Amino acid sequence: MRDRELKTYLQGSLRQGAAVRIEKKRETVARCRAILREKTVCPAEKRTGFWQFLSDVFRFEGLSIFGLQAGVLLLICTMLGTIKNIIENAPYYIPVFTLLFALAIIPSLMRSQFYKMGEMEAVTRASNVEILLAKLILSGAANLIGITVVLCLILYARQSVGGLGQMILYGLVPYLVCISTILRLIRLRRNEKLSICAVVTIGCCAGWMILANQMPQIYETSATGVWILLLFVFGGFFGREIRFMMERKREGKGYGIIG
């Protein structure tokens, strides 16, 4: 941009007359000096793109994100192996399993606030929106792996793939409820942060357990329509939170709890 500006300026000066005008020459020299000085102070440095940034976030946060998910997976595997009739009643437990996976991503999402790093991170090129997005992508991937492993184990134990679609729905809906609420809490800058998110997730887990006990009919095939409707509703809420994040990123403004 600056080079083009300078070129136009020089061409304009040349067009205005053959003779070198002292005043214009001095002006040109001064502008060139200013540009050179600026370039010396801050030469245009190479910066990494989003994928490199994502890989860097994985390098620093990956172990804690995937480690916690592995811990939850181990806990669920133990439950599957020890609790009586759990495989037969798997649809009732799926929401609780996915919520446990969601619970395990909260420390990573809230880490910077917990350690008072939010302000410092928000001023970096990535900003807190991109950092949160990167952590969401990594956590989502870790959740997906964990939930897939659990579903595979259940299907293997049942020796049947029947009801897989419903089980995905039973897992996805409470997961979206929980993640949308966590993102909303972060967006609204609630300073209770980690504890309130954990309470929401544990509350969801308990709620779904009670629901499964008190209203087992909602897990019947005839209620699938309701689950699909809920998927769209909470999918919409989740999409809305992501849209807010993207808007803040585009506007260059801070997002969520800072400092």
Added chain:
Amino acid sequence: MELSVDRLTKQYGKKIAVDCVSTVMKPGVYGLLGENGAGKTTLMRMLCAILEATAGEVFLDGKEICALGADYRDLLGYLPQDFGYYPNYTAREFLLYMAALKGIPRDMAKKRAQELLEVVGLNEVEAKKIKTFSGGMKQRVGIAQALLNQPKILILDEPTAGLDPKERVRFRNLISDYAAGRIVILSTHIVSDIEAIADEVLLMRKGKLISQGTVPELTKEAEGKVWELAVSPKEAKVWQEKAAVANLRHEGEQVVLRILADDKPAEEAVPCEATLEDLYLYSVQGK
């Protein structure tokens, strides 16, 4: 490069933290002085675009900083007043992490982290965890992270807090060297730090920018308002209650008071040369 602040205001409910501050900053070191709650940190956070202003705007070379987004943050180095750290990171890992967030490629980040650890005198403890560091060492890690991307605009909130005198001198020299062609804004309560390195001083009180100028220009404002008066220890207590006493020292049986007043406070009082600290105290006391 020009950073202009246009009627910047921040209001929290009924409290106005920053009240219609306007100024223009060109490359140089700017010292922000003011008592606690004067609005320095709020102003700095708005300059960093992490706090939305209630009114007013900040422009960099005529472009609104929020609209510049990542391009603006790329030019920015910031040390918050009260910052944390990930306790399990070593100093080197912390700098590499911050470099990743600043978008610095890995090879360059390693090189720069090494250089900066040497500059802040932490190269020998680079492999130690930050949680084992003293307050001053943590502060130096904070300063190093702010310099990682070689920022054109460096904003430091209380950078010398927790540093011992030797480290403060090292920091002052580092900033003086670094400031060429860059905008450095720093806030501190240590007036001597500002006197030593600031090209221009911005004096804030109750959210308002009350004075701006070079150190000699500002101290001129306090000229004729600083007096020294030798009194007995008993009288000294009375004077401390009825006048603004900037300093007192014992000289034999007597106490020499440094009094800030528009008029000669007593017949025996003698005028003396004003310092930036005198002006600061004079302004803080609401004159």
